[in-house]
Amino acid sequence: MAAPTPGTPQCRRSKTRGRTLDAFTAGILQRIESTESDLHRAREAGDVFTMDVEQAELDDLRRLAAEHGVHVG
Secondary structure (H helix, E strand, O other): OOOOOOOOOOOOEOOOOOOEOOHHHHHHHHHHHHHHHHHHHHHHHOOHHHHHHHHHHHHHHHHHHHHOOOOOO
């Protein structure tokens, strides 16, 4: 597995399984990173509707990650 590049989320160890997770962990962390970027752009643009949508998505993704023992920094 290649070393993560700066600014990209890293896979964490699952507290429930004790091993590095696979595509789920990588996928959820990538979606969180992408949603955070979209939220940042919406804030810069002053787009309140998109900010609300992206924040709700981010909250859901973080909840889902926590339910599966994926640490989000």
